[in-house]
Amino acid sequence: MKHYTIPPTYHLGNPGICCAGEPPNHPRYEVRPIYTKCGNGPPWGRPQYYLNGYGFNELEEADKLFKPLPYDHPRVQAWERDQYAYKYDCYSPGGTTGAVDRLTIDSEHKQPPEYHLAYLAVKEHYPEAKPRLDLIEKPPKYGKGAEGHWWERHDKPPKPEECKGETWQAHPVNGTWCQVCGWVAEG
Numbered sequence: 315m316k317h318y319t320i321p322p323t324y325h326l327g328n329p330g331i332c333c334a335g336e337p338p339n340h341p342r343y344e345v346r347p348i349y350t351k352c353g354n355g356p357p358w359g360r361p362q363y364y365l366n367g368y369g370f371n372e373l374e375e376a377d378k379l380f381k382p383l384p385y386d387h388p389r390v391q392a393w394e395r396d397q398y399a400y401k402y403d404c405y406s407p408g409g410t411t412g413a414v415d416r417l418t419i420d421s422e423h424k425q426p427p428e429y430h431l432a433y434l435a436v437k438e439h440y441p442e443a444k445p446r447l448d449l450i451e452k453p454p455k456y457g458k459g460a461e462g463h464w465w466e467r468h469d470k471p472p473k474p475e476e477c478k479g480e481t482w483q484a485h486p487v488n489g490t491w492c493q494v495c496g497w498v499a500e501g
């Protein structure tokens with residue numbers, strides 16, 4: 315890892331690359347793509363990603379900077395709820411972790427809770443986590459009407475009138491609702 319000075323003709327894209335579903339405080343939320351003056355990626359072998367003064371050829375190099383927040387941190391707890399919301403009824407056959415290319419949908423929850431994809435994702439970063447039977451039984455809402463992805467970049471949910479939305483889209487991000495603060499238009 316080395317300090318990298320962006321060439322003067324280059325520019326940076328918005329922060330956040332392949333970050334969907336990553337736990338809070340993960341570097342991928344803050345990594346920015348490097349573009350040449352033509353808007354392309356730099357030539358092969360040059361840093362493609364930028365974070366806090368460092369250049370990275372591969373995203374995985376930035377991943378090594380991940381410092382997990384404590385498991386009981388409100389942002390981590392919200393991320394955990396979001397995992398159960400997104401992966402409701404989804405189980406890994408045999409409880410295998412890593413890239414799951416097959417999954418079992420079980421709306422009656424007869425699979426062992428230890429095989430639930432949300433639990434497996436949380437356990438990967440927080441070995442002390444237990445399967446959340448309450449969230450398996452009653453998964454939180456996902457998308458419109460959900461509590462919002464505020465935990466990606468904020469310490470607490472912003473009030474709708476103070477919400478800045480996403481870096482690429484102002485509040486309310488989706489027009490009639492906001493995926494950051496959870497606001498939903500009436501009617």
Ligand SMILES: [Zn+2]
Nearest residue numbers: 477485492495
């Ligand atoms: Zn908002």
